[in-house]
Amino acid sequence: MTATLQPVLSADAMVRDAAGRAFDDLAADWFRSEATFPDDAARVRKRQALLNAVAALGFADALASPDAREAWVDAASILRAQARSAAPIDMALLLATGDRLASIAGDPSLYECAADAGLPGNAQAVLALALGRCLQICAALEAALDLSLQYVQDRRQFGRPLARFQAIQHSLAIAAEELAASTALTDLALACMVREGCASARLPGLLDAAALVLGHAIDVVYDASHQAHGAIGFTREYPLHRHSLNLLRWRDDLQRLRGGELRCAERLGDAALQAQGVWSAVTALMQPGDRHD
Amino acid sequence: MNLHFPVFELPAEAQALRREVRAFIAAENRAGLWQRGGDFATHYDPAFSRRLGARGWLGMTWPRRYGGQERSMLERLVLSEELIAANAPIAAHWIADRQSGPLLLRYGSEAQRREFLPRIARGEIFFSIGMSEPDSGSDLASVRTRAVQVDGGWRIDGRKLWTSFAHLNHYAIVLARTGAAGESRHEGLSQFIVDLKAGDLEVRPIVNMAGQREFNEVVFTGSFVPDARLVGEPGNGWRQVTSELAYERSGPERYLSFIRLAEAALQCAGANPSPRLREALGRTSAKLIALRSMSIAVAALLQQGAMPNLEASLIKDLGTAFEREQIGVYRALRSELAPASAEYLSALAETTIYAPSWTLRGGTREILRGIVARGLGMR
Numbered sequence: 001m002t003a004t005l006q007p008v009l010s011a012d013a014m015v016r017d018a019a020g021r022a023f024d025d026l027a028a029d030w031f032r033s034e035a036t037f038p039d040d041a042a043r044v045r046k047r048q049a050l051l052n053a054v055a056a057l058g059f060a061d062a063l064a065s066p067d068a069r070e071a072w073v074d075a076a077s078i079l080r081a082q083a084r085s086a087a088p089i090d091m092a093l094l095l096a097t098g099d100r101l102a103s104i105a106g107d108p109s110l111y112e113c114a115a116d117a118g119l120p121g122n123a124q125a126v127l128a129l130a131l132g133r134c135l136q137i138c139a140a141l142e143a144a145l146d147l148s149l150q151y152v153q154d155r156r157q158f159g160r161p162l163a164r165f166q167a168i169q170h171s172l173a174i175a176a177e178e179l180a181a182s183t184a185l186t187d188l189a190l191a192c193m194v195r196e197g198c199a200s201a202r203l204p205g206l207l208d209a210a211a212l213v214l215g216h217a218i219d220v221v222y223d224a225s226h227q228a229h230g231a232i233g234f235t236r237e238y239p240l241h242r243h244s245l246n247l248l249r250w251r252d253d254l255q256r257l258r259g260g261e262l263r264c265a266e267r268l269g270d271a272a273l274q275a276q277g278v279w280s281a282v283t284a285l286m287q288p289g290d291r292h293d
Numbered sequence: 294m295n296l297h298f299p300v301f302e303l304p305a306e307a308q309a310l311r312r313e314v315r316a317f318i319a320a321e322n323r324a325g326l327w328q329r330g331g332d333f334a335t336h337y338d339p340a341f342s343r344r345l346g347a348r349g350w351l352g353m354t355w356p357r358r359y360g361g362q363e364r365s366m367l368e369r370l371v372l373s374e375e376l377i378a379a380n381a382p383i384a385a386h387w388i389a390d391r392q393s394g395p396l397l398l399r400y401g402s403e404a405q406r407r408e409f410l411p412r413i414a415r416g417e418i419f420f421s422i423g424m425s426e427p428d429s430g431s432d433l434a435s436v437r438t439r440a441v442q443v444d445g446g447w448r449i450d451g452r453k454l455w456t457s458f459a460h461l462n463h464y465a466i467v468l469a470r471t472g473a474a475g476e477s478r479h480e481g482l483s484q485f486i487v488d489l490k491a492g493d494l495e496v497r498p499i500v501n502m503a504g505q506r507e508f509n510e511v512v513f514t515g516s517f518v519p520d521a522r523l524v525g526e527p528g529n530g531w532r533q534v535t536s537e538l539a540y541e542r543s544g545p546e547r548y549l550s551f552i553r554l555a556e557a558a559l560q561c562a563g564a565n566p567s568p569r570l571r572e573a574l575g576r577t578s579a580k581l582i583a584l585r586s587m588s589i590a591v592a593a594l595l596q597q598g599a600m601p602n603l604e605a606s607l608i609k610d611l612g613t614a615f616e617r618e619q620i621g622v623y624r625a626l627r628s629e630l631a632p633a634s635a636e637y638l639s640a641l642a643e644t645t646i647y648a649p650s651w652t653l654r655g656g657t658r659e660i661l662r663g664i665v666a667r668g669l670g671m672r
Contacts, residue, residue, distance in 0.1 A: 163670075163672075170662040173610075178611075180296050181580070187299075269566075273559060278559060
């Protein structure tokens with residue numbers, strides 16, 4: 001028994017770093033190919049968002065075939081690494097458009113760009129996009145928490161580091177718990193994708209669950225990380241804002257890709273009603289299908 | 294972040310066991326052998342425990358030579374979660390199966406394993422936890438119960454408190470001070486298997502808020518414990534007692550205690566379920582999937598011989614906070630039910646009353662968050 005008990009997924013930092021560089025190369029290529037775009041702010045904004053969509057969809061397409069499922073592990077590493085690095089958003093450019101809402105949201109949502117490109121017609125691609133957003137959200141949650149943990153060690157008030165205050169410890173502990181739940185659920189969905197592919201009957205339900213659990217985790221981490229940082233976290237010069245703004249935008253994408261937060265909840269609730277039990281529905285959704293190898 | 298929850302899939306034998314357990318519970322329910330009700334930690338039925346033992350479902354992960362079945366921790370998790378989801382009366386054997394047995398397997402002498410484990414596995418003997426004292430709750434290292442070496446054994450003086458079912462169970466594993474505490478205060482502690490039926494100790498009842506006789510105070514006045522009942526090494530008690538925590542804190546009892554209420558509400562959905570109820574059932578399912586995945590990871594890590602105490606503490610805090618929040622969710626939905634059943638009302642009343650115990654026993658939420666904070670490098 002013990003010998004056969006291996007994790008379905010395991011993280012490898014070196015693979016992640018290499019994958020992150022590969023993603024950057026891909027992004028650079030895409031920008032070069034789009035060099036003929038008029039260089040106004042709206043175009044740049046649109047292009048940035050479309051880059052995200054194409055990059056994610058490119059992975060999804062490459063990985064949709066049954067032969068290429070294993071490659072999802074690499075794709076996950078790429079998405080996580082890119083999300084962790086959180087390249088700075090060119091806010092001066094965005095603010096120049098005068099569109100304050102857009103400046104807060106960062107750029108038009110992936111969902112709208114995907115819709116423009118006719119992607120929602122491809123249900124499996126949309127699932128891949130949603131899983132990609134889950135992976136990015138987990139990476140950004142972890143990055144925001146890591147920044148907070150470092151900050152509360154460095155920052156001293158009342159003669160001691162903030163980390164010595166129990167109120168701070170508990171607030172960040174709760175944030176870490178939500179991150180752990182988010183990562184566990186995302187890894188479960190990723191394992192489902194790797195094992196069963198985009199056509200898995202379980203994948204939509206797991207992504208609905210992720211849209212709810214990650215959605216809540218973002219609230220908790222957004223609150224705790226900014227509270228721990230004080231005013232510095234609410235500036236453009238300190239990196240926390242990149243993760244926060246990404247989290248807010250990616251949550252919007254994830255939930256809209258799934259039709260909205262309430263639809264996710266209602267679909268899972270209907271599954272429980274159909275199974276005549278919450279517990280029956282949960283165990284069924286977590287049980288690997290017959291399709292896996 | 295040094296938290297580790299790898300994804301494990303339940304093996305085929307665990308899936309087969311789930312079907313077997315569900316069929317067993319359905320047959321028990323058809324025969325009317327017990328009712329849903331109370332709380333996993335207080336729903337006490339020795340006959341039910343013996344029926345589980347007869348099926349090889351107690352101590353099922355232990356070696357066969359000690360009465361076990363050599364099945365995996367993942368199979369034990371499947372059995373546990375099905376029993377808890379069904380509100381089965383598991384309180385009698387729960388502590389012995391979950392942590393006293395594994396403690397003896399890890400630290401006990403060969404004679405202790407041969408004496409106790411097969412009887413636990415048959416559901417013949419039940420164990421209590423002897424940790425808390427009048428002045429030692431969360432600060433467990435401050436215990437004042439003392440054991441002094443005498444000819445052939447130890448004399449124990451002191452008091453243990455909140456000792457669930459000491460009046461019904463056969464043994465308690467008592468943590469006592471046997472030497473100097475040292476700077477860490479973790480030195481000089483030892484664990485003893487105490488016979489609760491011996492005449493030289495007193496078991497005083499304490500009725501819980503639900504009106505049930507659950508707790509006890511156990512008073513030792515020069516009570517004798519033979520050498521053969523010392524568990525492990527004298528002075529190693531702190532390390533031993535903390536080894537129980539991963540078993541104690543990561544299981545389905547830490548996120549499914551409320552499930553009876555959600556299931557009762559679902560049964561009252563009617564032909565045209567309220568969107569609010571559908572939403573609540575969905576949100577409940579989503580968080581359960583995440584928690585269960587983490588719990589499966591800890592069971593698998595235990596199976597591999599790891600001691601994931603940090604991960605287990607995290608699950609207990611997250612899971613018990615979730616359980617408590619769920620009660621309010623389903624209470625608010627009462628007007629959406631068509632109509633509220635007697636089972637819903639009973640589940641609502643009982644979960645509401647027992648809820649405070651969920652975030653206390655097995656480590657308070659404050660202690661657990663401190664452990665998570667230490668894992669994050671803040672302490």
